[in-house]
Amino acid sequence: MNFLDFEKPIADLLDQIDKQKQIGEKSQVDVSVSVRQLELRLAEVRKDIYSKLNPWQRVQLSRHPDRPYTNAYIEYLTEKEFIELHGDRTVKDDKAIVGGFGTIEGRTVMIIGQQKGTTTKQRQYRNFGMANPEGYRKALRLMKLAEKFGKPVITFIDTPGAFPGLEAEERGQGEAIARNLFEMARLKVPVICIIIGEGASGGALGIGIGDRVYMLENTWYSVISPESCSSILWRSWDYKEKAAEVLKLTAEDMLRLKLIDGIIREPLGGAHSFPEEMFKIVKKEIISNLNELGKISADDLVKMRIEKFSSMGVVRN
Amino acid sequence: MSWFKRIKEGITTSTKEKKETPEGLWHKCPTCKTIIPTKDHETHMYVCTECGHHDRIGSAEYFEILFDDNRFEELDADLKSDDPLQFIDTKKYTDRVRETEKKTGLKDAIRTAGGDIDGQAIIVACMDFKFIGGSMGSVVGEKISRAIDHALNKKVPLMIISKSGGARMMEAAFSLMQMAKTSAKLTLLADARLPYISLLTDPTTGGVTASYAMLGDFNIAEPGALIGFAGPRVVKETIGKDLPKGFQTAEFVLEHGFLDFIVDRRELKSKISTLLRMLKN
Numbered sequence: 001m002n003f004l005d006f007e008k009p010i011a012d013l014l015d016q017i018d019k020q021k022q023i024g025e026k027s028q029v030d031v032s033v034s035v036r037q038l039e040l041r042l043a044e045v046r047k048d049i050y051s052k053l054n055p056w057q058r059v060q061l062s063r064h065p066d067r068p069y070t071n072a073y074i075e076y077l078t079e080k081e082f083i084e085l086h087g088d089r090t091v092k093d094d095k096a097i098v099g100g101f102g103t104i105e106g107r108t109v110m111i112i113g114q115q116k117g118t119t120t121k122q123r124q125y126r127n128f129g130m131a132n133p134e135g136y137r138k139a140l141r142l143m144k145l146a147e148k149f150g151k152p153v154i155t156f157i158d159t160p161g162a163f164p165g166l167e168a169e170e171r172g173q174g175e176a177i178a179r180n181l182f183e184m185a186r187l188k189v190p191v192i193c194i195i196i197g198e199g200a201s202g203g204a205l206g207i208g209i210g211d212r213v214y215m216l217e218n219t220w221y222s223v224i225s226p227e228s229c230s231s232i233l234w235r236s237w238d239y240k241e242k243a244a245e246v247l248k249l250t251a252e253d254m255l256r257l258k259l260i261d262g263i264i265r266e267p268l269g270g271a272h273s274f275p276e277e278m279f280k281i282v283k284k285e286i287i288s289n290l291n292e293l294g295k296i297s298a299d300d301l302v303k304m305r306i307e308k309f310s311s312m313g314v315v316r317n
Numbered sequence: 318m319s320w321f322k323r324i325k326e327g328i329t330t331s332t333k334e335k336k337e338t339p340e341g342l343w344h345k346c347p348t349c350k351t352i353i354p355t356k357d358h359e360t361h362m363y364v365c366t367e368c369g370h371h372d373r374i375g376s377a378e379y380f381e382i383l384f385d386d387n388r389f390e391e392l393d394a395d396l397k398s399d400d401p402l403q404f405i406d407t408k409k410y411t412d413r414v415r416e417t418e419k420k421t422g423l424k425d426a427i428r429t430a431g432g433d434i435d436g437q438a439i440i441v442a443c444m445d446f447k448f449i450g451g452s453m454g455s456v457v458g459e460k461i462s463r464a465i466d467h468a469l470n471k472k473v474p475l476m477i478i479s480k481s482g483g484a485r486m487m488e489a490a491f492s493l494m495q496m497a498k499t500s501a502k503l504t505l506l507a508d509a510r511l512p513y514i515s516l517l518t519d520p521t522t523g524g525v526t527a528s529y530a531m532l533g534d535f536n537i538a539e540p541g542a543l544i545g546f547a548g549p550r551v552v553k554e555t556i557g558k559d560l561p562k563g564f565q566t567a568e569f570v571l572e573h574g575f576l577d578f579i580v581d582r583r584e585l586k587s588k589i590s591t592l593l594r595m596l597k598n
């Protein structure tokens with residue numbers, strides 16, 4: 001288990017509970033009362049910490065090393081009935097984006113998402129969830145496949161950005177993302193997008209044009225990371241907390257600004273503390289949304305999707 | 318069909334636009350240092366006659382280059398940015414906009430207009446780099462969106478001239494969503510089979526590259542223009558070494574297959590005119 005700075009009181013209490021339990025086992029003293037007291041205290045502390053998170057703390061949580069990534073969601077949602085499909089048919093298979101057909105309660109869906117690694121080696125293998133153009137092109141190929149067979153698309157967004165490498169530029173990172181925005185806008189099947197971690201800019205949006213766009217409670221979504229924003233606007237890395245605030249990048253901000261369709265609540269203590277519960281909540285949301293969207297004709301879906309994104313923006317006449 | 322036969326008289330045109338070129342009698346080419354009279358430089362469409370360097374110019378100059386007799390109807394000219402996030406960095410966003418308006422005489426980083434190119438009606442949307450680095454905020458997105466609506470209503474082609482550092486950070490996620498908005502709207506133009514020409518000029522980077530600039534039926538560029546998604550500084554930091562010569566130039570992007578052709582500004586109008594005619598005949 002990893003703990004962020006502001007989670008330290010939680011770590012301490014969990015530690016104390018462990019110790020009490022060990023004492024109980026070793027000395028056969030009844031520790032149930034003190035354990036229960038500590039657990040009550042833990043619940044209070046959790047509530048206290050998690051009910052007043054500031055934007056920067058949400059950003060930190062979105063990057064929490066114990067936070068479940070796309071593959072973990074896929075495994076739970078499909079109960080391992082998932083066939084991963086690889087490659088963009090042009091250049092290679094991008095490991096930063098995974099995708100394939102899976103079954104959710106008897107229903108076939110196309111699931112696509114950025115995948116970060118869980119170990120140092122895995123993180124490198126997945127390029128930290130930063131896709132190259134072929135990742136976006138693989139995603140588009142799979143979406144078209146889903147469209148062909150009339151299957152809904154679910155995307156899990158979790159990326160610090162599209163990869164800004166030399167080869168990514170050579171192979172048209174901009175074109176790849178642009179093409180996805182264009183094609184997703186008119187995809188004739190239901191599309192549900194869920195930001196499960198970091199939603200950084202065009203790299204996130206590149207698989208983010210959906211009939212429903214949701215953010216988990218402790219995630220962020222904006223045009224730039226707070227760190228980069230700080231370095232550009234204040235010419236220093238020291239204003240990341242301030243940048244996180246002014247960017248209005250939290251789920252609550254984004255819903256208030258009508259740039260997303262809803263927030264998916266996390267278990268108190270965050271997705272990283274209770275991943276199983278998180279999966280359950282997400283599954284429920286997906287199923288109810290699939291049911292709703294399933295009632296709408298493909299043409300209406302596309303029309304409403306285009307209208308929704310077309311209405312985003314605030315101008316004065 | 319000509320643009321001006323379609324509209325009521327009296328709404329039209331402005332010929333005395335502010336020029337983006339600096340004051341002064343002489344112009345010195347930043348590349349080859351050749352000095353010529355500013356008036357001559359204007360006549361050459363701000364392209365160096367010695368080395369072909371294309372100076373950055375704005376919407377007023379492009380409209381003059383493209384539209385017959387510099388006659389055009391500016392569309393949605395009154396749209397201005399709001400400040401939905403009450404954004405303050407080192408200064409207030411509203412102050413930044415107001416100062417830029419004053420300095421440039423522009424209302425935002427794009428202007429849209431209807432007019433004729435050799436008698437063929439077209440809508441041209443042209444970005445202005447001098448307005449906060451040609452950054453894309455809600456106004457840019459909305460004007461492009463409306464330009465597409467105008468094109469659909471009038472059944473005429475659309476040309477967008479991009480020149481942008483990317484997103485307007487002071488509009489944060491609103492800025493990001495303009496990528497989605499413009500790309501989604503372009504699907505309608507495609508459905509209607511109306512041509513969309515995207516001209517990428519120096520510089521076209523970030524969210525603009527990753528949305529409408531790369532979605533043309535024809536992606537074309539001016540010589541030497543910087544075109545990319547990530548800025549060169551960021552790419553350099555990522556790879557930890559110097560960038561190869563010519564990286565992210567229009568010529569590089571053409572070589573990698575993302576442009577249809579590169580066009581010298583002095584031939585821009587005739588190339589566009591020919592292309593439009595070919596699509597019609």
Ligand SMILES: [Zn+2]
Binds near residue numbers: 350368
């Ligand atoms: Zn020169």
